[in-house]
Amino acid sequence: MTISQTNLAWATLLDLGPAEHGRHRLHDRLAHALRTAIRDGRLTEGATVPPSRALAEELGCSRWVVTQAYGQLIAEGYLCARVGSATRVSWSPDTAPPRPRARRVPAPPPVRYDLAPGLPDLRAFPRRRWADAVRTVTGSAVHYDLGLPDPAGHAVLRTTVAQYLRRSRGADADVASVSVCxxxxxxxxxxxxxLRDAEGITxxxxxDPGWGRLRDAATSAGLNVHPVPVDHDGLRVEDLGRTPARAVVVGAAHQFPTGTVLSPARRAQLVRWAREVDGFVxxxxxxxxxxxxHHPVAVMQGMDPSRVFLLGSVSKTLSPALGLGWLVAPAxxxxxxxxxxxxxxxPPVLDQLALATFIDRGWYDAHLRAxxxxxxxxRDLLVRTLGAQVPQGRVAGTAAGLHILLHLPDGADTRGAVRAAAAVGLRLVDLDDYSAKRSAERALVLGYGNINDTEIPPAVALLREALRSGVPRPRPDADG
Known part of the structure; x- marks a missing residue:
């Protein structure tokens, strides 16, 4: 129970506990319970404890037990009593002797500029239209929509997603093949x-490099993970054939973090590989x-729906906070x-219905156009600013997505640059953070989704200074 507005401690739960060695007497156990409640903060300084008669009646014991316990705590300084006034708590952490404090690790400085990849423009989230969609479905949802959700997702959203993927991504999808996740x-x-349970795929x-959470997800599902290198045409399918894998995760339209697009020849080669090994993409x-x-490249899933799973979400288009995505599986x-x-x-049914409404009313397409x-x-502003302030860097990656790759000269200390940038409030990410093992290539992955245009010039200026501190100085000659 909570303490009332008059600050009475009548409703504090007291755990007297069983009789133990050294505290077998009831008044000792009551004093211990009150002392614990005070030290834990459940009874704060100034709180009034119940009159001895009332507490004795509540506990079903004699009044003597309560007065003995109160007397002990008064002697210890936890309670104070005045004639004609209630007995109150007189102890607080501020009045207690100071405890030795553990050494505090200095907190990192706050992030002033965020050039890390992974987020869209959270400032541009369409709050009003999303709220309208939620309000609409909350008022129109039928009663059985409010029951236990279908594990595969609500049929309304699955239908809407299938239609959206067919018209915008060239997918071969229908309501039966779509699951909401x-x-x-x-x-x-x-x-x-x-794949593990039905196909025996292990x-x-x-x-490689790639998004680390995908590797972690596969491992958590019980699969062994095999990194396969990526070049300017995307995943190296010939190297894929040297692994025991019968399934592969690939970013065909825009690989993360290199920014490459899987070439048409590699797409066809990858589909052939899946058929030859009786596997899946x-x-x-x-x-x-x-x-x-130009227009986005269509999904690979349309090339062979029987061999390709398609994963998508609104995390990069709207917000990861919505927790809404989809999975299109072979029939x-x-x-x-x-x-x-x-x-x-x-995901929550009302959120699923809200997304369906958001898409069906054309708001999603309008949001994507903007x-x-x-x-x-x-992106153009970031590339221009980098060219002017970091001329030693080389920007790579297709004109797509929410990040670019900044290649740096050999010997550049990218890890040192990331640390130096963090010390002044600039968030950067080293390409090696997405690689299975440290490579000789020096590069930074720069995201521009969640940063204002006006913040880009000062952010790049800090990046330039961080790179200067991260470049190893030449060693002096042996002769001095």
């Missing part, structure tokens, strides 16, 4: 479990809506997918 990582875990190939379509030089794998993930929790214009302009 919490995002790409959740969808990958579900897929890996289904090994999964991933792109898991396509991570994480930010394919953002292509700035033959759909029963196994549902059976292997019986306890998988679908976001593409904003990100294209921001």
């Amino acid at each position: 919490a995002g790409v990582t959740d969808g990958l875990v579900r897929t890996c479990r289904a 090994d999964l190939a991933v792109e 898991i396509e991570d379509d994480y930010d394919a809506e953002f292509r700035y030089d 033959a794998m759909t029963p196994a997918l549902r059976a292997a993930n019986l306890v998988a929790a679908a 976001a593409r214009r904003r990100f294209r302009s921001r």
Whole structure:
């Protein structure tokens, strides 16, 4: 119970506990319980404890037990009593003797500029229209929509997503093949479990470098992970054939973090590989809506729906806070997918219906059009500013997505630059953070999704200074 406005401690729960050695007498146990309540902060300084008669009646003991306990705590300084006034708590952490404090590790400085990848423009989240969508479905949802959700996702959203993927991404999808999940990582875990249980697949190939959470998701699902290198045409399929994997995760439209697009020849080669090994391709379509030089490349899933899983979400287009994504599975794998993930929790039904409304009313397409214009302009500004202030760097990656790759000269200390930048409030990420092992290539992965245009020049200025501190100085000659 809570203490009333008059600050009475009548309602504090007291655990007298069993009779123990040294505290077998009831008044000792009561004093211990009150002392603990005071030290834990449940009875604060100035709180009034119950009159002895009232507390004795509540505990079913004699009044003597209570007065003895109160007397002990008064002597110890936990309580104070005055004639004609209530007995009150007189102890607080401020009046207690200071305890030795553990040595505090200095907190890192606050982030002033964020050039790390992974987030869209959170300032541009369409709050009003999303709120309208939530309000609409809350008022219109039928009563059975408010019951236990379908583990595969609400049929309304699955239908809407299938239609959206067919028209915008060239996918071969229908309501039966679509499952709603919490995002790409959740969808990958579900897929890996289904492949393990239904197909006996124990090994999964991933792109190297690549998003570390995908490797962690596969490992958590019980699969062995095999990194496969990426070059300017995307995943090296010939190297994939040297692994025992029968499944592979690939970012075909825009690989993270290199920014390459899987070439048409590699796409065809990858589909042939899946057929030859009786395996599967898991396509991570994480930010394919953002292509700035021409229309986005269609998904691989349309080339062979029987061999390709398609993963997507709104984490990079709206916000990861929504926790909404989708998984399109081959028709033959759909029963196994549902059976292997019986306890998988679908996102909240009202959020699913809100996303369906948001897409059906054209608000999602309008948001993406505005976001593409904003990100294209921001990317151009970042590239120009880097060219002027960091001329030793070379920008790489397709004009797409929410990040670029900044290659640096050999010998550049990218890790030192990341540390130096963090010390002045600039968040950077080293390419090596996404690699299975440290490589000789020196590069930074720079995200521009969650930064204002006006922040880019000062952020790049701090980046320039961090790189200067991260470049090893030449050693003096042996002769001095």
